[in-house]
Amino acid sequence: MYERIRATRAAEILGVDVRSVQRLAQRAKIPAARVGGVWTFDEAQLRAWLTQQEIETCRRAAEAEVASSRRGATGAARPYGIGRPSMGSSVAEVCAREMSKLRQRERHRSGKN
Numbered sequence: 001m002y003e004r005i006r007a008t009r010a011a012e013i014l015g016v017d018v019r020s021v022q023r024l025a026q027r028a029k030i031p032a033a034r035v036g037g038v039w040t041f042d043e044a045q046l047r048a049w050l051t052q053q054e055i056e057t058c059r060r061a062a063e064a065e066v067a068s069s070r071r072g073a074t075g076a077a078r079p080y081g082i083g084r085p086s087m088g089s090s091v092a093e094v095c096a097r098e099m100s101k102l103r104q105r106e107r108h109r110s111g112k113n
Contacts (some may be wrong), residue, residue, distance in 0.1 A: 003043070004033075004035070004042055005029060005041050005042075006039070006041075007021045007038075007041070009043070010030075010032075010041045010043075010046055011045065013037075013050065014030075014050060021039070022039055025041075032045060054099065055095075058102070059095060060096050062094035065094045
């Protein structure tokens with residue numbers, strides 16, 4: 001059955017206060033609909049949006065880490081090609097680590113250690 005949740009439950013899912021959820025909804029930053037003057041949310045869409053935000057955050061962090069691993073002590077790019085130094089972690093490896101950290105934090109927040 002298709003059910004909508006209110007801002008209080010959305011705030012719990014997102015880990016922010018209700019007013020922040022209302023502001024995000026008003027600015028169309030999160031999937032929401034105003035029904036009879038009350039902000040409502042589809043929980044599945046909200047969780048999918050949150051997952052997408054985590055993925056994007058992870059991707060940006062991973063790209064930044066990989067890019068910084070390509071720089072030497074002087075900040076200059078390291079050489080590429082045959083005989084180049086190890087590049088450290090790939091974007092996928094870094095992203096997997098970051099997602100693991102995010103999941104641990106979420107379990108800790110929800111009390112599911």
